Amino acid sequence: MGILPAIGAKEVNLELGSLSELLMLLAAMVYAVALILWALDLVRSSRTVRELEASLKAEESKQLVGVGSGAVRTRHENAEVDGQLVDDTMAYDRSAPRRGGARVAIAVMILAVAVHLVAVITRSIAAGRVPWGNMYEFMTTGAFIVAAVFLVALIFKDIRFMGVFVAGLVVVMMCAATMGFATPVQPLQPALQSPWLIIHVSLAVIASALFTLTFAMAVLQLIQSRRQKVLAAGGEDKLPWMRLVPSATSLENAAYRINALAFVLWTITVILGAVWAEAAWGRYWGWDVKEVWSFIIWVLYAGYLHARATRGWTGNRSAWLSIVGYACVIFNFTAVNIIFPGYHSYAGVS
Amino acid sequence: MADSLKDPELPGAGDATEGDAPAGGSAAPSGTKKAAKRAAKAAKAAKNDVAVPALGFWGMIRWAWTQLTTMKTALFLLLLLAVAAVPGSLFPQRSQSPEKVVQYIKDNPFWGNVLDKAQFFDVFTSAWFSAIYLLLFISLVGCVMPRTKQHWQASRRPPARTPARFNRLPESGALELPVDAPSDEEVIKRLEKVLKSRRYRVQAREAHGRVGASVGAERGYSREWGNLLFHYSLVGVLVSVAVGGMFGYSGQRILIEGEGFTNTLVAYDQFSPGNRFNAETLAPFSVQLNKFSIEFNRQERTDGKYGTPVDYTADVTVKDSPDAGARTETIKVNHPLRVDGADVYLVGNGYAPVITVKDSEGKVAFQGPVVAVPQNGTYMSLMVLKVPDTSTGEQLAFQGFLLPTTLYNADGSAYSADPDSNNPTLQLNSFYGDLGLDDGTPQNVYVLDTSKLKELNNRKLDVGGIVLGNTEKSHTYELPDGKGSISFDGLKRYVGIEIHRDPGKAWVGTFAVLAVLGLAISLFVPRRRVWFKLADNASGTERGGRTIEYGLLARGEDPRLAAEAKALRDILKKEFPGLTQVEVTSTITTTQRTLRD
Incomplete structure (x- = not known):
């Protein structure tokens, strides 16, 4: 590595470190709330499924009536199983009814990610280096990336079906980090x-x-x-x-x-x-x-x-x-x- | 790499509509399998019928080769390699910690020996592990070489023949030209230009039979080149590792502050050369340790990390050769000293108390620093000193601990409270008698065999143990019975350095970079075929009645094929104003629909 400088402060900021730990716990709790909401959304899904089906039928009959010239609309249909409600492109179906539970879950998750981001940044400042010097930091930062990637991906693709998995995983990671591998900020x-x-x-x-x-x-x-x-x-x-x-x-x-x-x-x-x-x-x-x-x-x-x-x-x-x-x-x-x-x-x- | 490995130019590649699977079509394995089956059948027939010539030696070799180079075998060997690596993490390995292997065999005499016989303590050099990866690499070469030839030929062939019908392709459609559209020749020319601008290899074809004038195009040949590059680079990595191990060397040496080291065989404490190592490759450099310093964490409330090291720095003077000028350098943990093809690393450190021992006649029997081996984070260090050269012939020995920051428990026992040398003491026992060094048997300098020695000082004896401090009063001790004296003159630090030379290293790095490059190309450059075809519109409207039909086919994984189809449609609409889309088939919608219906 030659003459590149060593990284990591030899003296750490303990007050900021404690604040970061509190924020991590807070973020973990908000993720837990998001997980419950995702689970509720899944439980309610039979109703959602019925609503979606009805709307799809309506959409289909509309499409049969006539489509504007040039505009090719894609119909959401699954090649393997009829009635699959997420198609192979995983694009949003604009006509689908709103999944209220999922929307609230996403909102809560955004809040959790925001708190989490502050926690990761304060940890990084307190340690004077990148926030992945031990397992606690690796896990909390990893959980942040998983949650953030999921939220960003939601902008482009309808992967709400993964919500309960992602939230569950993030909660597990945050619990493991804060309870299993809790490590105060320390020099490298x-x-x-x-x-x-x-x-x-x-x-x-x-x-x-x-x-x-x-x-x-x-x-x-x-x-x-x-x-x-x-x-x-x-x-x-x-x-x-x-x-x-x-x-x-x-x-x-x-x-x-x-x-x-x-x-x-x-x-x-x-x-x-x-x-x-x-x-x-x-x-x-x-x-x-x-x-x-x-x-x-x-x-x-x-x-x-x-x-x-x-x-x-x-x-x-x-x-x-x-x-x-x-x-x-x-x-x-x-x-x-x-x-x-x-x-x-x-x-x-x- | 994977999806296209073993997916060479499909047989009858020209006719793409014939079952050319868009992703990972595995024509080759089935082909080779067929060949293998044929060979196996021939072998059976040979057994049953004497008249038919037997498969023979070469036939068998050929059959085995075909089997070895199938994808299934390669996959099996890959998974086997993963499984075979597991014991390398479960059992101690000789290459890393030989002492743990000895301990393991001692603790489990039966299973230890069985495992040893089965090479479980040398997994990564074992016969079975080597067999797996060598077979894997032979399989890889056997697969990749024919593919290189195939791809070389394919990359010189014109794009695949235009299929008669496009509607079995994953992306296809028809666009109707306006009445005032240019002539067929002109349209074809412009289509060629469009495809060329999107970096396709293009060939225009004249109408023949039922197929109208068409353009065939293909792009992404580099996908397969990347795949081949990746696999060849892996072979390169393996060869470089082997060559580096053969011609390189590594050795260890302890350097006390003030001491120097010249890179010659005799200067090493421990030396392990590769089997083709030549002592002349030892660069004639020398290194002297001027000062070694450790910075400790002095911040409280850092979760038991108080007093742990946060920085090691070795200040050294380096000479490239005996006649060269001296220069000063520093060695740190992540900053080795690179000198003339060899690398010097900091791998350990400790204290070396400077000691003087005088014999009963008051003559100096030993004088100098003694390496003490740290036992824990407080640098409580074990020290052994053997003094064979006394003028009386009665040999002396000392064994005990160096405590850098000495504190005492209520019962009077001493301990070290900190790794820094705030109050260093030596707590020693002493012995006299025959050290057993004279018969020439090599001994470990850090271990004292006290069985044949008589105790002189010990805490349990009435005379007590020796305690040497760094004050005027405490730094010298007169041994009982006038056997001499020992004094603690000062404290130095020492470092353990490791010197490596691996001539294959740069090659390993180069091939690793090439492998990543090839991998990325083979996974992310899409290989696509596009055809445009002019047709008279059968439905015969009042407009021109000519259409451009298009068809796209991905070879290997290509999530953006539909996007490419759309991009081409948009370009054509710009190129030919008034162009109308009449038909579109896409795997994404899975439904074909005619918009004019």
Whole structure:
């Protein structure tokens, strides 16, 4: 790394640190409220489903009457299962009735993200560096990115079906951080005082956040594909709320694209990690526990990407690969940091 | 990379409407599988019928090769590689902590030895792990090389033949030209120009049979080049790692403040060369440690982090060769010293008390700093000093602790309260007798075998232990029975440095960067085919009655194909004012509809 300056203040601002911790707790509570609202929205979804269906029918009859020349309107219809209420593009249906519960949930979530942002920034100022120097900071910042990415994505795509998952995940992350890994603001140990901390770890956070999204999609894909099989066999629809979720194939396609991006980011994370390891520990790769598991994750997602081009490995099998890969991401982040002795034991948990 | 790997130019690529799956069509595996099946059938037939020549040695090799290079095998090997890496994190590894491996085998004699035989303590150099990745890389090369040839040929061929019907393509439609539209030739020329401006490779075709004049175009050849680059770069990384390991070396050395080190084999405390290492590659530099300083966290209420180190700095003087001028440098944890192809890293540190031992005749038997090994965060350090060269022949030995900031418990036992040297003391026991050094058996300098020695000083003995401080009164101690004296003259710090040379490093980095580049290209550059075709409008309206039909096909993952179709429509509408859209089929709407109905 040469002559680049070391980062991280040797003296930290404890008052600001305490304020940040309070704000984190507050944000966690607001997320919990959002989670309850998302759950309520899901419970009420049978009503929503009926309303949506009625409106779709009306829309369809309108469309049949006549369409302005040149304007090609897309009809929301699913190729695999009739009556799926989110189409493969996951675009908003302007004619759909308002999902009041979801709207309030989004509003509450925006509030939580705002509080969360202030908490992350104050933490960063208090520590005099980027807010990802230990597990507490990694998790709180990671949760912020997950929530923020979700809210930004909502502007473009109707992924409200993921609301309860995202809010649930963020609440879990915030609870784990504030209860499990609570760490007051502290100065950085010498090995971490490198500009690589900024880029290597931030890329790891983003890649992990994307893997989290695709994990949720893979789980939904498995549920949806099972439901579709039951429906195709003339069975009863036991999970009507899954009509708010896109078809298994479009979930798979979307997850594949996100995973492809996350895989590139993960590759860069691993390479930059090797560059940093070379500067800090004298070797670019030494099969440290963290390196072993990062390698395993890389290989698993490489397998996932290849699976798509392998007959018999698409669909549910590739979803399982994605889930196993994500389990390794979680293992790499939690168990490897806490249980295994290694260079990456930066948990800050004593 | 993945979706297009093993998805070479499809057989009959010209006729794209024939089952050309938009995403990840896996024609190759099925093709190779068919070949494999054929070979297997031939093998069976050979067994049953003596008259038919057997598959033979080369036939078997060919069959095995085909099997190895299928996508399924590659995927299987990938997943196997992930599984095989797991034990490398569960069991201690010799390459990292050999002492833990010894301890593990001691604690679990049976399973430890079984695991050792199965190379579970050397997972990443084990026969089985190597077998998996070597097979994987052979499979990779066997897959990528033919594809390189195929893609080379494909990239020199004109774009695929215009299909007879467009409506089976994921994106298609028809646009009606106005009456005053230019001639067919002119329209084709302009269509060519439009596609060229969007970086397509374009070929105009004359009408033949039922197919009217058309334009075929393809773009995104670099997608496959990126995919190939990625896979070749992985091979490059593997080879560079191997070469670097063969010709490089690494070694360790402890340097006490004031001490120097010249890069020669004898100067190392520990040295591990690669198997092709040549001692002449040792650059003749020298490093002298002038001063080593540690900054500790002195802020209270930082969650047990009070007194933990926040900065290490080693001030050194470096000479590139014995005759070269000296220059001063600093080494820090994230800032190694790079000198003449070798890198010097800070890997450890501790205190080295300066000690003088005099024998019973008052002659100096030992004088100098002694490396003490820190045992915990307060730098309570274990110190062993062996003094074999006394004038009386009776050898002396000392063992005990250095406490940088000494405080005493109520029971009189001493402990170190801080890693800084605020009140350093040495708390020692002493021994005399035969150290067993004279028979030439090498001994660990940090371990004292007291079994053959007689105790001289000990806290439990009446004479008590030795306590040396840094005051005038306390810094010297006269040993009992007139055996001599020991004095604590000062405290220095030492560092553990590691010296590495890895000639493959730059290559590993280069190939890693190329791999990322190739990966990004192969995943994010879309490969698309577009066809435009002129047709007489069958419905024959009062207008020109000519239409431009278009069709788009993605090869591999392409979420923006519909957007590309729309962009092309918009450009055409600008290019030919008065153009009307009469038909549009898109995977997104999944419904085809004719707007004039």
